[in-house]
Amino acid sequence: MSATSAAESVETVFRIESARIIAGVARIVRDVGIAEEIAQDAVVAALERWPESGVPENPGAWLMATAKHRAIDLVRRREAYARKLAEVGRALEDQPPAEPPDVDDIDDDLLRLIFTACHPVLSAEARVALTLRLLGGLTTREIARAFLVAEPTVAQRIVRAKRTLARAGVAFEAPHGTDRKVRLDSVLEVLYLVFNEGYSATSGGDLVRPGLCEDALRLVRVLAGLMPEETEVHGLAALLEFQASRTAARTGPDGAPVLLAEQNRAKWNRLLINRGFASLRRAGKGPYSLQAAIAACHAGAVRYADTDWAVIAVxxxxxxxxxxxxxVALNRAVAVSKARGPAAGLALVDQLADAPALRGYHLLAGVRADLLEALGRADEAAVEFHRAASLTGNTRERDLLLGRASSAGAGGGASADPLERPV
Known part of the structure; x- marks a missing residue:
């Protein structure tokens, strides 16, 4: 087997198995930073051996066993880990490298890794970067490219996150009771943030970054499988399935945004929609579940005209x-405008004008412009569209908003929906 073929095989397998390998090793060494280094050592070992011996029948299990043996060796060499060796090392050291590890143990480890990477002791930016690195299998360069951040900045976030977890003595465990609720909220928030950045990029030249959506959706599916009793996990899964189903219809051939009213619903992914409804049936009444119910109203409408805006408003x-x-109040105003008319929606939007959280938020100006246009106040609408364009960091959104400003100023066309973005 050539070294090139072996390298490609190693890269592919590690992409798929990296989160489980890191999780399995972290249970032994109790440090995600060290666990990642050991997992990389196992990759190096595979690059050295597989060209001669060939790819093992179960390459993922080979990498896992190799990494675990190296972790046990590290624990054995450190006096500080002597007790951990006695508790877990001896039980693991007799496992032959070719034997697949116990699936249930790995799933438990993966759950622990998710809760560790999303620990509230870290900033939101650090949690996102560490989650994508450890659980999404993305490289530092890929994370930096996805969020349009300098690669050294992402690298520093990841390094500092690992150090913070180590200094804080964060236990590698899936918490229970009240702590579990707090920590689970953090986990769901991270996955939600990752998806939203992929669904409607805050800056750059692309409206959608499908890779981030796919990573977030994959991770929330894993979480739903590991925590089937948590209704809000299913609520988030349903929401992301519904939102992801529209991806192919949200941009035109040139990458320009296509508004919800104008999307070709034949391009919506029915498999993802069906998965969304299946998850929604297991969801609860929390915020993600309610957002999923709203998304389901759109997914269930064959035509835009069939959308039940009265239900969405409720x-x-x-x-x-x-x-x-x-x-949320701004999104509610849009729903009210569709259910009761643009004047009712505009009254609600104007009540939000002084909200500190919406200062500089381009969608506030964009929604107001849309409603002014619907009321025939074209000149005012054009001004608001221009203001919205000046506030967005995404060039695709800016071009669309400037185009609508020109159209409104010329008195052209019926009103369309404001830019689509998850709550």
């Missing part, structure tokens, strides 16, 4: 009760 009323935020 769902936003409920969402605002459990998640009182100006952004």
């Amino acid at each position: 769902l936003y009323d409920r969402l605002l009760e459990v998640l009182p935020s100006p952004v």
Whole structure:
């Protein structure tokens, strides 16, 4: 087997298995930074051996066993880990490299890794970067490219996150009771943030970054499988399935945004929609579940004209009760405008004008412009579209908003929906 073929095989297998390998090793060494280094050592060992011996029948199990043996060796060499060796090392050291590890143990380890990477002791930016690195299998360069951040900045976030976890003595465990609820909220928030950045990029030249959506969706599916009793996990899974189903229809051939009213619904992915409804049936009444119910109203409408905006407005009323935020209130205003007319929506939007959280938020200006246009106040709408364009960091959104400003100023066309973005 050539070294090139072996390298390609190693890279492919590690992409798929890296999270499980790191999780399995972290259970032994109790440090995610060290666990990642040991996992990389196992990759180096594979690059050295597989060209001569060939790819093992179960390459993932080979990498896992190799990494675990190296972890045990490290524990044995360190006096500080003597007790851990007695508790877990001896039970593992007799496993032959070719034997697949116990699936249940790995799943438990993976759950622990998710909770560790998303620990609230880390900043939101650090949690996102560390989650994509350890659980998404992305390289530092890929994370930097996805979020349009300098590669050294991402590298520093990841390094500092690992150090912070080590200094804080964060236990490698899946918490229980009250702590589990707090930590689970953090995990779901991270996956939600990752998906949202992929679904509607905050900056750069692409409206959608499908890779981030796919990573977030894959991880929330894993989490739903590991925690089937947690209804909000299923709520988030349903929401992301519904939102991801529209990806192919959200941009035109040139990458320009296509508004919800104008999307070709034949391009919506029915498999993802069906998965969304299946997850929604297991969801609860929390904020992600309510957002999923709203997304389901869109997914179930064969045509835009069939959308039940009255139901969506009621769902936003409920969402605002459990998640009182100006952004939710803005989305509710859009739903009210569709259900009761643009004047009713504009009155709600104007109430949000002084909300500190919405200062500089381009969608506030964009929604206001849309409603002004619907009311025939074209000149005012053009001004608001221009203001929205000046506030967005995404060039695709800017071009669309400037185009709508020109159209409104010329008195052209019927009003379309504001830019589509998850709550």
